[in-house]
Amino acid sequence: MNIATTPKLPFYQATGRECDLFETAHDNGLPLLLKGPTGCGKTRFVEHMAAKLGKPLYTVACHDDLSAADLIGRYLLKGGETVWVDGPVTRAVREGGICYLDEVVEARKDVTVVLHPLTDTRRTLMIDRTGEELVAPASFMLVASYNPGYQNVLKRLKPSTRQRFLSISFDFPDAETEIAVVTSESRLEPGRVAPLVRLAGHIRNLSGMDLEEGVSTRLLIYAATLMVGGMGLNQALEAAIIEPLSDEPDVQQSLRDLVSTIYG
Numbered sequence: 001m002n003i004a005t006t007p008k009l010p011f012y013q014a015t016g017r018e019c020d021l022f023e024t025a026h027d028n029g030l031p032l033l034l035k036g037p038t039g040c041g042k043t044r045f046v047e048h049m050a051a052k053l054g055k056p057l058y059t060v061a062c063h064d065d066l067s068a069a070d071l072i073g074r075y076l077l078k079g080g081e082t083v084w085v086d087g088p089v090t091r092a093v094r095e096g097g098i099c100y101l102d103e104v105v106e107a108r109k110d111v112t113v114v115l116h117p118l119t120d121t122r123r124t125l126m127i128d129r130t131g132e133e134l135v136a137p138a139s140f141m142l143v144a145s146y147n148p149g150y151q152n153v154l155k156r157l158k159p160s161t162r163q164r165f166l167s168i169s170f171d172f173p174d175a176e177t178e179i180a181v182v183t184s185e186s187r188l189e190p191g192r193v194a195p196l197v198r199l200a201g202h203i204r205n206l207s208g209m210d211l212e213e214g215v216s217t218r219l220l221i222y223a224a225t226l227m228v229g230g231m232g233l234n235q236a237l238e239a240a241i242i243e244p245l246s247d248e249p250d251v252q253q254s255l256r257d258l259v260s261t262i263y264g
């Protein structure tokens with residue numbers, strides 16, 4: 001779990017009216033689901049909005065072993081005594097903060113038992129172990145994300161869970177916005193960022209055919225960061241784009257061909 005307390009506003013380049021939607025959802029106590037591919041800005045968006053609203057943010061990277069107890073809390077032995085330690089959801093509820101469950105579909109099924117009463121009009125969290133029933137204060141907000149591209153039959157959000165959340169689809173931004181994001185994050189000059197973003201557009205057109213998923217904005221920032229550090233173009237693209245995207249020699253060669261098309 002990661003608790004963000006920094007007062008600085010993390011940079012987030014909006015691509016639509018998502019900031020308004022987040023704020024309205026927060027003001028009305030409604031939970032929000034962010035859908036979209038990896039590395040397209042979902043986490044940054046939540047960090048930005050939590051800082052803007054001045055709320056503590058509890059981020060949980062969900063995985064297939066994550067259970068309800070990991071979110072709610074458990075009794076732990078401390079110095080010979082058994083003490084109750086709140087989990088991230090409980091802390092966010094008590095403090096009226098924002099809880100962000102990243103890749104929520106990965107979590108174990110018992111997590112939905114926790115989420116349902118928190119995401120409908122009850123807005124309650126039952127802590128069976130301590131017998132407490134917490135009513136979430138108005139400023140508490142639950143945000144979850146998932147990547148529909150990775151979904152399989154076993155890992156799908158049930159309609160009864162999905163339909164408790166407002167939802168927004170995220171995607172990679174248009175070229176102009178992505179150039180602004182990569183420039184701001186890496187400090188590489190826009191004239192050198194533009195061909196990287198063009199390359200990304202071509203690679204994304206390959207996804208679904210040869211690639212599981214298109215290149216993320218995050219990887220473009222990595223490539224640009226290596227270039228700012230003085231690394232040559234080819235080495236930077238190999239390490240930040242070609243190798244992370246595929247292990248298949250044929251696919252890697254297609255990616256190198258695309259690089260030659262763009263950079264000549």
Ligand SMILES: Nc1ncnc2c1ncn2[C@@H]1O[C@H](COP(=O)(O)OP(=O)(O)OP(=O)(O)O)[C@@H](O)[C@H]1O
Nearest residue numbers: 011012013038039040041042043044181185217218
């Ligand atoms: N719109 C944006 N504004 C500012 N930075 C962005 C934006 N989109 C992407 N980024 C940059 O890309 C990086 C990756 O984005 P982020 O971590 O938010 O991805 P994500 O969608 O949460 O991915 P994952 O699902 O893998 O966690 C961020 O650290 C940030 O540097």
